[in-house]
Structure formats: structure tokens, C-alpha cells
Amino acid sequence: MLKRQNLARWSLWLVQHLRLPQSGRFVASHIAASVAFAVCLMAASPVEAQSPSNSGRQARGPVRPGNTSRSAAPARKQAKPHDPVVTAASHQEIIEGDVILDGGYEVQGSNIGCDSCGGGGCDSCSVGGPLCDSCHVPHRFCICFPAHGWVHAEYLLWYQSGMRLPPLVTTGSGANQATAGVLGAATTSTLFGDDVVQDGDRSGFRIRFGWWLGAFPGWGVEGEYVGLGENTETFTAASTGTPVLARPFFNVLTGAEDAQLLAFPAMIGGDVTATTTSQLDGAAVRFRRQLYSTSGCGYSPWYCQTVPTSTRLDGTVGYRFWELDESLQIQERLTSQLPAPDDGTFNIVDRFATRNQFNGGEIGFMWQGRRGWWSMDALMRLGIGNVHQTVTVSGTSTIVNSVSGTNTTANGILAQRTNIGTFERNEFTMVPELGVTLGYQLTRRLRMTAGYSLVYWGNVVRPGDQVDLNVNPELFAPEVSPFTGANRPQFQFVETDYWVHGLNFGGEFRW
Known part of the structure; x- marks a missing residue:
């Protein structure tokens, strides 16, 4: 939090001491004020950081337990008003191996449903997801044949x-x-x-x-x-x-x-x-x-x-x-x-x-x-x-x-x-x-x-x-x-x- 407050003060000091024309100084002062305001908001609000391992979609279903390793991750910490930043780790186990969706479908990336369509069909699909995210044809024509x-x-x-x-x-x-x-x-x-x-x-x-x-x-x-x-x-x-x-x-x-x-x-x-x-x-x-x-x-x-x-x-x-x-x-x-x-x-x-x-x-x-x-x-x-x-x-x-x-x-x-x-x-x-x-x-x-x-x-x-x-x-x-x-x-x-x-x-x- 102290680093963010110092950044705001330095932004205002630069505007005051740089030798700029009156019009340029007017624009720079507005930019510096905006930066300072944004930094203050960030300092005043607790931020929860997300573990990179949980940024994508979690795979569901059976996992073929190959070379299995686990990291017992700590439980998610409850954010308090006086804590500026709360870092949370995933509470799920990390299991190496071949991940298979319910029904036996292999997870490939985070694509669920149709990613894109062209020529009246879907480029890639997987079961259980929403309708096509982006289509050049109406959804009723966006059919993968075959899907999984x-x-x-x-x-x-x-x-x-x-x-x-x-x-x-x-x-x-x-x-x-x-x-x-x-x-x-x-x-x-x-x-x-x-x-x-x-x-x-x-x-x-x-x-x-x-x-x-x-x-x-x-x-x-x-x-x-x-x-x-x-x-x-x-x-x-x-x-x-x-x-x-x-x-x-x-x-x-x-x-x-x-x-x-x-x-x-x-x-x-x-x-x-x-x-x-x-x-x-x-x-x-x-x-x-x-x-x-x-x-x-x-x-x-x-x-x-x-x-x-x-x-x-x-x-x-x-x-x-x-x-x-x-x-x-x-x-x-x-x-x-x-x-x-x-x-x-x-x-x-x-x-x-x-x-x-x-x-x-x-x-x-x-x-x-x-x-x-x-x-x-x-x-x-x-x-x-x-x-x-x-x-x-x-x-x-x-x-x-x-x-x-x-x-x-x-x-x-x-x-x-x-x-x-x-x-x-x-x-x-x-x-x-x-x-x-x-x-x-x-x-x-x-x-x-x-x-x-x-x-x-x-x-x-x-x-x-x-x-x-x-x-x-x-x-x-x-x-x-x-x-x-x-x-x-x-x-x-x-x-x-x-x-x-x-x-x-x-x-x-x-x-």
C-alpha cells in the first residue's frame, strides 16, 4: 500500500517540476490526477489474487491416475477489511495424468461447446458446454458432426x-x-x-x-x-x-x-x-x-x-x-x-x-x-x-x-x-x-x-x-x-x- 501511495505522490511532483507549456501542463496534470486516483482506489480495496493453476476451466470426471502427485493446498483465506491483499490457493488436489470428462471424453484445453463456426458447421466442440460462442450462421445450424x-x-x-x-x-x-x-x-x-x-x-x-x-x-x-x-x-x-x-x-x-x-x-x-x-x-x-x-x-x-x-x-x-x-x-x-x-x-x-x-x-x-x-x-x-x-x-x-x-x-x-x-x-x-x-x-x-x-x-x-x-x-x-x-x-x-x-x-x- 505504501508503494502505491508513493507512486501517486511522484506522479504529482513530476507534473509540477517538469518544464511544460501551459497547455501541456494542463493535460499532464489531469493524467497524473487520474493515475493517483486509480492508485488510491487500488490501495483502499482488498484484492484477491487468483492462483494461476485455477485460471482455466477445471476438468471434470475420472482421471487416469498415472504418475500421481499431490500438493495439499491450504484452504482459502477469508479476506478481512484491514488486509490490503489476500492471496488464495486452490483447495483442489493437483493430480497428474490423463484427464477424462464424464463419459470418457478427453479434456483439450478449456474449450467447452463450439469455439467458432464457419461454412455452416462447428470447428471444435465438446460435450456439455454452451452453444457456440461465435458463429457466422444462426445457432440452429451450428451443429458439430460428429462431436465427441x-x-x-x-x-x-x-x-x-x-x-x-x-x-x-x-x-x-x-x-x-x-x-x-x-x-x-x-x-x-x-x-x-x-x-x-x-x-x-x-x-x-x-x-x-x-x-x-x-x-x-x-x-x-x-x-x-x-x-x-x-x-x-x-x-x-x-x-x-x-x-x-x-x-x-x-x-x-x-x-x-x-x-x-x-x-x-x-x-x-x-x-x-x-x-x-x-x-x-x-x-x-x-x-x-x-x-x-x-x-x-x-x-x-x-x-x-x-x-x-x-x-x-x-x-x-x-x-x-x-x-x-x-x-x-x-x-x-x-x-x-x-x-x-x-x-x-x-x-x-x-x-x-x-x-x-x-x-x-x-x-x-x-x-x-x-x-x-x-x-x-x-x-x-x-x-x-x-x-x-x-x-x-x-x-x-x-x-x-x-x-x-x-x-x-x-x-x-x-x-x-x-x-x-x-x-x-x-x-x-x-x-x-x-x-x-x-x-x-x-x-x-x-x-x-x-x-x-x-x-x-x-x-x-x-x-x-x-x-x-x-x-x-x-x-x-x-x-x-x-x-x-x-x-x-x-x-x-x-x-x-x-x-x-x-x-x-x-x-x-x-x-
Whole structure:
């Protein structure tokens, strides 16, 4: 303060003793008076000096604790009226290392938001900041594309709820043709069906990608694709007559269980192949909004020091698509061992295919917590919309006989003219999704992840549920004419629930 008062006195003395003209002395006296007045104001008011280390924007979020050093800075001193100058030091720790914003974005300088725009776009952006500071175009056109973004690719090891099938292939004793392979007979056992298929592990992949919109702070857009490739399971059985092979059904003419023989001693032989397929695909486009975030320091059980911590909560809203395609096919190739006119070969196919397509809106929440290099993510989403169900039933029979030649008809055993066709309808449904992921930050931009996901889908149609075992055998090729009895099998929609869950392993890259 004394130095500033002396400076004011010296300014006045110079004006009085310099040999200046009257006009120049008048101007100089005004300048000196202004300097003296400013110095007096500075001396009378306490000034708080800012630590150079705190002049820029403080980085938020996790800090990769590399070579960590700390300086325990003193607390900010309270200014008193009689103190001319109060010097304050930062109360925050100084931690060396790679600084990463909430969500994993590297801090580069103090640029938050758009610094400048030209040509209708932004030169540089970062998430969470204000709109463009200076633009040559209206703010609504100042969009960074892309701003800070991310790509998350994962390998999926998932399991789905199995497809239930009725009894489709049986075996039994060759002693009695009337009861061979018939359900309920003491010697009959089921070789294929009356069980669940397509319930094993499935391999697939999922990719999520997106970016934050610099012109709209806290808003981002994300795309997603999920694919579980087509999985095929096959059952095959063959016999020249022993053991017995049969296709069971309920005979509506006799009102009792019956069976079509595929292999029986001295009568017929052949093979049967049953194939099931299943494929799941999904996609989504959603907006992402940061709702809440915190950052601070916490104790690390792996280091004798504190580490940066952060949490954030994002809300999502968008469009969700799922498609489940499945099929069941039974094919039999038989050769008669009887003489003409009952000789010949038979190639018979039944096929049931289903498709479920979900289109709807999606809302959800995503939470993320970070502690040092480690992170945990949790998500909860709900899709609400329409499922378009499609069931296709088809069949063919090709018979080659020495007397009648070759004949092909559009029917099989369980697929007859009474239920063959394509059937469609729409149903309301909901598809919730849950997920949890653990992550480890390898570098400033790369994070390795491992997690668990669960998707539930109500109101789906699956092939095995659309099979009607009630059959009128007069429909078998060649069809009996005139036809009598009930028109069976028949088609009707049968719904069930579907879920898929499993482990995810992958990596996330952010820029």
C-alpha cells in the first residue's frame, strides 16, 4: 500500500517540476490526477489474487491416475477489511495424468461447446458446454458432426428360451404293426419332439455408436444393432425296417392315437430329417439426454490414495425394432419294400415358419459410475409397440410308382390343405431390456467391458406351437375321394413368451 501511495505522490511532483507549456501542463496534470486516483482506489480495496493453476476451466470426471502427485493446498483465506491483499490457493488436489470428462471424453484445453463456426458447421466442440460462442450462421445450424462420439462393439454369448415341439418321430416294437410307434403304447418311445430345442448357447454381436451434439448441450444420438446369426439344429434317423420309425398323430376318424410308418420290417424303410432354425436381429435409434452428473474423489482399495469418482444418469427415447425368424421342417424319404402296385418311393415334407417383427417406441435410463480406472454401467429400457406375427404352413408330397408314375401334391403329413397358407395379424406387446456392464479404462480412449443382458418379449409365435397333431388320414397323398370326416389339421394362432439373455464381452472407443 505504501508503494502505491508513493507512486501517486511522484506522479504529482513530476507534473509540477517538469518544464511544460501551459497547455501541456494542463493535460499532464489531469493524467497524473487520474493515475493517483486509480492508485488510491487500488490501495483502499482488498484484492484477491487468483492462483494461476485455477485460471482455466477445471476438468471434470475420472482421471487416469498415472504418475500421481499431490500438493495439499491450504484452504482459502477469508479476506478481512484491514488486509490490503489476500492471496488464495486452490483447495483442489493437483493430480497428474490423463484427464477424462464424464463419459470418457478427453479434456483439450478449456474449450467447452463450439469455439467458432464457419461454412455452416462447428470447428471444435465438446460435450456439455454452451452453444457456440461465435458463429457466422444462426445457432440452429451450428451443429458439430460428429462431436465427441463413441463406438462400443461386443461379442455376445447368449441363451434363448427354447422352442417347444410336440412328439414328431417315434420308435417301437416291430411285433405289431397296429401299435408300432403309436403314442401311449407300452413299447413306444419318442425320438424327436416332446421336448425343447434351440435353447443352447448362441454367438452373436452387438454394436452401439453415437455422438454428442455440440450445439445442443447434454444431448446425443445413438444407433444400435444386435445380431444372433441363424442357428440350425438337425435330427436324423434312418432304418431299413428295424428298428421301427414312425410319425405319430391323432386320428380324427377313429378317435385314437395312430402313426404313419417310416420303417417297418418287410414293409418299408427310409430316413427322416427334422430341422429347426432360429435367428434374432434388433436395431434401435435413440436420443440420449444427460439428466444428472457428479464428480469427486473417493477411496481406492487398490491404491494408498484417493482416486477420482463420478456418476451420471442419462435418459433415452427413440425407436426400437426386433425380428425373430424361426422354422421347423420334417422331411422323410421312404422306399416301399412291397411288390407292385404298392411299390414306389415317397418324398414328403412338412414346414412351419414363423416371423415376429416388433416396431415401437422405446424409453429408458442409463446409469454410469466411475472410480479410478474402473466403471460400472446399468441400463433399463422398455419398448412399447406392435408385433406383426406371420405364420407360414406348407407341405409337399412326391410319389413315384411303377404303375401311376410321378405325382406331386401340395400337402404332407401335418401340413394339409386344411391348414396350409400364410397367416398374419398384429398384437400389442412390450419388450423390456436390462443390462449391467463392468469396464476397465485401458487408455484415455479405450475401455474394455464385460457384462450381462436380458431381453424379454411377450406375444410371439413359434413354429412348434402351430403344429396340430389332429389329422384326418384321408388327406394323405393321394387324397381319398370322396373325402369324409373332419377338416383336420387346422390352423390357429398360439402365442408364447420369448426371452434371451447372456454375457457380453467387448470394447468401447471414444473420441
